[in-house]
Amino acid sequence: MDFNQELDARGLNCPLPILRTKKSLAGLAAGQVLKIVATDPGSVKDMQAFANQTGNVLAASGETDGEFVFYLRKKA
Amino acid sequence: MSSTAALATVPATSTAERITKLEDELEVLKQRMPDDKVSIILLSGDFDKAMAAFMMANGAVAMGMEVSIFFTFWGCSVIKKGRKLQGKKFTHKLINLMLPGSAKDLAPSKMSFGGLGRKFFNYMMQGSMSSLEEQIEIAKESGVRFQICAPSLGLMGFDADEWVVPVDVCGVAAMYDVALNARTAYFIS
Numbered sequence: 001m002d003f004n005q006e007l008d009a010r011g012l013n014c015p016l017p018i019l020r021t022k023k024s025l026a027g028l029a030a031g032q033v034l035k036i037v038a039t040d041p042g043s044v045k046d047m048q049a050f051a052n053q054t055g056n057v058l059a060a061s062g063e064t065d066g067e068f069v070f071y072l073r074k075k076a
Numbered sequence: 077m078s079s080t081a082a083l084a085t086v087p088a089t090s091t092a093e094r095i096t097k098l099e100d101e102l103e104v105l106k107q108r109m110p111d112d113k114v115s116i117i118l119l120s121g122d123f124d125k126a127m128a129a130f131m132m133a134n135g136a137v138a139m140g141m142e143v144s145i146f147f148t149f150w151g152c153s154v155i156k157k158g159r160k161l162q163g164k165k166f167t168h169k170l171i172n173l174m175l176p177g178s179a180k181d182l183a184p185s186k187m188s189f190g191g192l193g194r195k196f197f198n199y200m201m202q203g204s205m206s207s208l209e210e211q212i213e214i215a216k217e218s219g220v221r222f223q224i225c226a227p228s229l230g231l232m233g234f235d236a237d238e239w240v241v242p243v244d245v246c247g248v249a250a251m252y253d254v255a256l257n258a259r260t261a262y263f264i265s
Binding site: 054 | 131134135137138139140203204205206214218
């Protein structure tokens, strides 16, 4: 999936991945996509909840080799 | 509200009047609707409870909520700059000698082992979790609002400039002013 910016949240634990995500999204324009790579297993549920609450869209997510990848599309 | 009370006694005869009445009632309801705010009251000065308070605060900020923390009694020690005795009267010096100097001196509520417990937790958290001191810094940077209990300041002899974060010194009224508008409120003891 195409993205405009990547956030390396590897090694960070709750609540740092979503805090950094919020910070990174602030620098993006509406409709742009942020790719987040995290290693915290809690981030799977947290990123979904973050999307639900903030209105940004979790366009895709997945796991490869113990790393969790999320694509968030900034809301309009 | 006097306007609603007055309206309630007048029978709504036309659609326009009914709409006006509904609008008035809606306005009252809107004012009483809590916002997406989180209000945390921290009574405890235990390391684990302070940690929970700040993680909850920072998580809420990340979710786009407004957050306020009200520090009272033992909780005040969490945001102290250090142990300040100068200019304090004897009893205040005494209590400040016994209280933790700052966040780094807080002991966990269980498994304290005379200070070893905290060192152990610090070691365990290294590299995998941000420390309490870092969490406090993050909360400060992300615009969490801090209030501190005026009676606690008087009782423990704390000064208005002893804190690592900007604080509003206030009483319960100002705390409720924030808490009543918060959808979620926590009391951590």
